[in-house]
Amino acid sequence: MSLTLTPLQNFPLIKPGDDLAGMILNTLKLPSLQLETGDILVLTQKIVSKAEGRLVHLTTVTPSPAALELATKTGKDPRLAELILRESNAVLRARPGSVIVEHRLGFVCANAGIDQSNVDENGATSSEWVLLLPEDPDKSAAQVRAKLEATTGKRIGVMIIDSHGRAWRIGTVGTAIGLSGLPGIVDLRGTTDLSGYTLKITVVGAADELAAAASLLMGQAAEGTPVVHVRGFPYPLREGSLKELLRPKDQDMFR
Amino acid sequence: MSLTLTPLQNFPLIKPGDDLAGMILNTLKLPSLQLETGDILVLTQKIVSKAEGRLVHLTTVTPSPAALELATKTGKDPRLAELILRESNAVLRARPGSVIVEHRLGFVCANAGIDQSNVDENGATSSEWVLLLPEDPDKSAAQVRAKLEATTGKRIGVMIIDSHGRAWRIGTVGTAIGLSGLPGIVDLRGTTDLSGYTLKITVVGAADELAAAASLLMGQAAEGTPVVHVRGFPYPLREGSLKELLRPKDQDMFR
Numbered sequence: 001m002s003l004t005l006t007p008l009q010n011f012p013l014i015k016p017g018d019d020l021a022g023m024i025l026n027t028l029k030l031p032s033l034q035l036e037t038g039d040i041l042v043l044t045q046k047i048v049s050k051a052e053g054r055l056v057h058l059t060t061v062t063p064s065p066a067a068l069e070l071a072t073k074t075g076k077d078p079r080l081a082e083l084i085l086r087e088s089n090a091v092l093r094a095r096p097g098s099v100i101v102e103h104r105l106g107f108v109c110a111n112a113g114i115d116q117s118n119v120d121e122n123g124a125t126s127s128e129w130v131l132l133l134p135e136d137p138d139k140s141a142a143q144v145r146a147k148l149e150a151t152t153g154k155r156i157g158v159m160i161i162d163s164h165g166r167a168w169r170i171g172t173v174g175t176a177i178g179l180s181g182l183p184g185i186v187d188l189r190g191t192t193d194l195s196g197y198t199l200k201i202t203v204v205g206a207a208d209e210l211a212a213a214a215s216l217l218m219g220q221a222a223e224g225t226p227v228v229h230v231r232g233f234p235y236p237l238r239e240g241s242l243k244e245l246l247r248p249k250d251q252d253m254f255r
Numbered sequence: 256m257s258l259t260l261t262p263l264q265n266f267p268l269i270k271p272g273d274d275l276a277g278m279i280l281n282t283l284k285l286p287s288l289q290l291e292t293g294d295i296l297v298l299t300q301k302i303v304s305k306a307e308g309r310l311v312h313l314t315t316v317t318p319s320p321a322a323l324e325l326a327t328k329t330g331k332d333p334r335l336a337e338l339i340l341r342e343s344n345a346v347l348r349a350r351p352g353s354v355i356v357e358h359r360l361g362f363v364c365a366n367a368g369i370d371q372s373n374v375d376e377n378g379a380t381s382s383e384w385v386l387l388l389p390e391d392p393d394k395s396a397a398q399v400r401a402k403l404e405a406t407t408g409k410r411i412g413v414m415i416i417d418s419h420g421r422a423w424r425i426g427t428v429g430t431a432i433g434l435s436g437l438p439g440i441v442d443l444r445g446t447t448d449l450s451g452y453t454l455k456i457t458v459v460g461a462a463d464e465l466a467a468a469a470s471l472l473m474g475q476a477a478e479g480t481p482v483v484h485v486r487g488f489p490y491p492l493r494e495g496s497l498k499e500l501l502r503p504k505d506q507d508m509f510r
Contacts, residue, residue, distance in 0.1 A: 002261040003472055093508045100508065108423040163459070167422050167509040168363040169500050171440040171460025173467065175424075185426040204418070205426025206471065212428065213468030216461065216489055217258055234471055245424050253348045253355065254422040254509045 003232040005042075006033060007217045007225035014046075014226075016053035021147035024227055033229055035148065038237060040157040040182055040230040042214035045133055046115065047226040048140050048160050048178075054132040056083060074099050080114065080130060087112035087132060092255060105137065105177065106246045109164050113177070134160065137178020138241050145180045157182030157237050161211040167254060174215020176207040176245060183207065184244030186235050205245060206235055258487040260297075261288060262472045262480035269301075269481075271308035276402035279482055288484055290403065293492060295412040295437055295485040297469035300388055301370065302481040303395050303415050303433075309387040311338060329354050335369065335385060342367035342387060347510060360392065360432065361501045364419050368432070389415065392433020393496050400435045412437030412492050416466040422509060429470020431462040431500060438462065439499030441490050460500060461490055 008027045014020070024041060028034065035041075049055075058079040063071065067082035073094045074081070081099070085091070088101035092108060101112050113133040134140045137160045145158040159179040163172035176184065186206040214228040249255070263282045269275070279296060283289065290296075304310075313334040318326065322337035328349045329336070336354075340346070343356035347363060356367050368388040389395045392415045400413040414434040418427035431439065441461040469483040504510070 002259050003468070004257050004259045005468075006257040095508065098508065166460070166463075166502075168502050168507060169430075169460060169463065170502050171458045171463065171500060173460045173464050203426045204470075205421070205424060205428045208421075208424065208426065209428050209467040209471045211467075212464040213258070213260075213471065215459075216464045216468065245426060247421075247423050247425050252423060253350065253353065 001232055001234070003213070003230070003234065005213055005217055006229045006231075008033070008227040008229060009225070011047075011225065011227055014050040016050065016055070018051045019147075020047060020051050021144045021151075024144070024148065025151055027227070028229070035152045035154045035156055035229075036231070037155045038231070038233065039154065040159060040210065040233050040237075041144070041148070042159045042161055042211065042228045042230060043141075043144070044218050044226040045113070045137070045160055045162040045177060046131065048134045048137065049115075049131050052134050052140065054134060055129050056132060057126075058128040058130060070094055070099065076111075080111075080116075083114055083130065083132065084112040087114065103133070105133065105242065107164075107175075107177065107242070109162070113162055133162070133177065138180060139178075141178045141180035155181070155237065157233070157240075159207060159211060159214075161215060163215060174211040174213070174218070176211045176242065178242055179207050179240050181239065182210075182233065182237050183235055183240045184242065207240065207245060256487055256489070258468070258485070258489065260468055260472055261484045261486075263288070263482040263484060264480070266302075266480065266482055269305040271305065271310070273306045274402075275302065275306050276399045276406075279399070279403065280406055282482070283484070290407045290409045290411055291486070292410045293486070293488065294409065295414060295465065295488050295492075296399070296403070297414045297416055297466065297483045297485060298396075298399070299473050299481040300368070300392070300415055300417040300432060301386065303389045303392065304370075304386050307389055307395065309389060311385050311387060312381075313383040313385060325349055325354065331366075335366075335371075338369055338385060338387065339367040342369065358388070360388065360497065362419075362430075362432065362497070364417070368417055388417070388432065393435060394433075396433045396435035410436070410492065412488070412495075414462060414466060414469075416470060418470060429466040429468070429473070431466045431497065433497055434462055434495050436494065437465075437488065437492050438490055438495045439497065462495065462500060 061079040063078035063082040071078035071081040090102045093100040115131040141158040161174045162177050164175040184207045186204045189202045217228050316334040318333035318337040326333035326336040345357045348355040370386040396413040416429045417432050419430040439462045441459045444457045472483050
């Protein structure tokens with residue numbers, strides 16, 4: 001049984017208010033890509049944020065004293081620093097060029113996941129536009145899923161991913177920031193391997209493994225292939241959420 | 256263009272001295288799985304370590320004073336603590352139940368990647384056997400690759416992966432520990448997206464993204480599907496190494 005990931009080709013550019021589920025259905029034209037029960041669709045954060053109108057023009061942002069301090073420390077635009085603080089529960093590290101935070105959604109990431117978009121909602125160039133993460137990515141995933149399931153009658157999963165850096169390794173990897181209808185983690189405790197011995201690896205970050213896989217197909221043209229269709233995910237689908245993937249603070253050794 | 260990952264079925268159990276490349280060639284029986292130029296084979300660390308005779312019986316290990324101290328601090332078997340120290344450059348964190356180290360190979364992981372194997376080289380049960388990571392996984396990957404390329408005449412990549420925990424997220428994900436013939440990271444700086452704007456995401460941990468993808472297909476039966484065949488990796492193959500993926504200490508904010 002293979003795992004097959006296929007980017008949806010010719011996915012249109014997204015504007016605020018766009019109906020992502022409808023656009024996905026329109027793009028699923030190839031017969032091989034008709035949705036089947038068990039399939040998963042992986043969406044890059046960028047199109048979800050754009051559809052939800054999360055673009056902010058920096059001229060509308062007034063930096064607080066804390067943002068001015070963060071900007072001085074890191075060399076970031078004070079208005080961007082303000083947005084980073086608004087989108088975060090806590091700043092973990094701030095050094096020239098780097099701000100690592102606990103995002104209000106609970107995960108640790110750089111710059112609160114805020115992208116400098118370079119392009120406004122109508123496609124005009126401006127380095128003053130930035131794009132925040134979706135308000136509630138689990139909910140966004142659930143909404144897209146509900147519409148796709150209602151239209152197709154199939155039981156599917158939907159996941160929203162972003163590219164995250166890692167503490168000790170170079171390069172970003174696709175990481176789950178919201179999901180609906182698939183497991184965040186899979187608990188293999190008690191499972192036995194071929195020899196009949198209990199597996200040592202206990203809990204697998206299955207959604208993050210799939211996020212990394214899908215990200216491979218989004219890497220080369222960020223807006224060209226923002227949706228990846230997955231067939232052959234090896235674990236049973238179930239209701240799931242981002243929360244499963246977040247290490248509780250009292251288990252955190254590296255904060 | 257799809258990315259397709261297929262576990263090799265019925266891969267035999269591995270003993271020290273086994274010829275992994277030969278066994279892979281024997282297992283590649285399905286016509287759809289004939290190796291083609293551009294394909295990648297992903298191997299779990301476990302079979303490489305076993306083939307290379309990296310099983311150690313704990314009764315052969317004498318703990319040093321430092322190991323006794325680490326064992327007291329963490330509750331680990333002092334002989335296992337000794338092996339963890341021998342396999343590591345530095346201990347980053349040691350708490351009851353957890354030892355996070357910089358492995359001698361340069362990456363950060365738990366327990367120096369040492370697995371309690373529960374089974375000896377002849378398949379007999381013993382909780383005293385442990386399995387160390389390969390001596391030099393880049394070299395192991397290169398050796399498997401050289402034989403596969405010589406036999407098939409195709410240009411391929413070979414990667415060895417392990418399951419690593421993450422600082423702030425629950426669940427392990429497949430992570431590259433050795434590679435040959437594929438990029439560790441892919442530098443997208445200067446690349447433009449569909450709208451013609453320069454991408455903000457600069458360096459992608461492509462090998463780790465692929466490692467996570469392949470790991471999905473190894474998770475359920477650790478020794479059942481230890482080799483995954485990959486077709487459709489979206490980046491050009493080139494010579495690569497683990498070192499590309501390791502963040503230099505002077506950029507490490509979380510040690």
